[in-house]
Amino acid sequence: MNSRKSLDTLPHWVPPTGHALRHVGVHFDAVRIAGFLGEDVAYRLMEFTDFRAGPIVRAETGPQYHYFLLAPGAAAGHAWPAPARALGRSGGVGGGEAFVGIPALYGVTWPLDWRSRPTDDDPFVEAALLHQMVVRAVG
Numbered sequence: 001m002n003s004r005k006s007l008d009t010l011p012h013w014v015p016p017t018g019h020a021l022r023h024v025g026v027h028f029d030a031v032r033i034a035g036f037l038g039e040d041v042a043y044r045l046m047e048f049t050d051f052r053a054g055p056i057v058r059a060e061t062g063p064q065y066h067y068f069l070l071a072p073g074a075a076a077g078h079a080w081p082a083p084a085r086a087l088g089r090s091g092g093v094g095g096g097e098a099f100v101g102i103p104a105l106y107g108v109t110w111p112l113d114w115r116s117r118p119t120d121d122d123p124f125v126e127a128a129l130l131h132q133m134v135v136r137a138v139g
Helices: 036-046 126-138
Strands: 019-023 029-035 056-059 064-069 085-086 100-103 112-116
Touching: 029 036, 036 056, 036 064, 036 112, 036 126, 056 100, 064 112, 064 126, 100 126
Parallel strands: none
Antiparallel strands: 019 100, 029 064, 029 085, 056 064, 056 112
C-alpha cells in the first residue's frame, strides 16, 4: 500500500469507518478490472509511479475486482480494451447507474481494501497513464 504519503484531509467520498457505496461519475469515475489482470495493472501502475498511483480499491471476494478511481469525467476520454470496464456518469457499458464500494482508510474494511490510497498529491489515478498500462497488460 501507498504509505509514503498521507492525507492532510480525508476526501469527502472516503467513509470514516467500514465501507460505503459511492456513486460513480459524481465522486469519481472508475475502471474495473478483474482477477490477476487487475493485480498486474495495479502493480505496473504503482511501480511506474514509485508507489504513488492514486486510489485503487481491491475487492477480496468474487471476481476480485480492482477499481482504479479517476477524476470525474476522465474515463470517457479513452477507449478501454476488454476486459477493462469504464464506469462513469452513465454507469458504463449498457448504461445505468454504477456504484463502487469505498473502504475507510483504516480499520476493518473487509472485503474491500486499498491497493493504493488517495493522497493530497494523488487524489485520483491518472487516466492516460492507466490506459497505457491496461493496453500493455492486455497486449
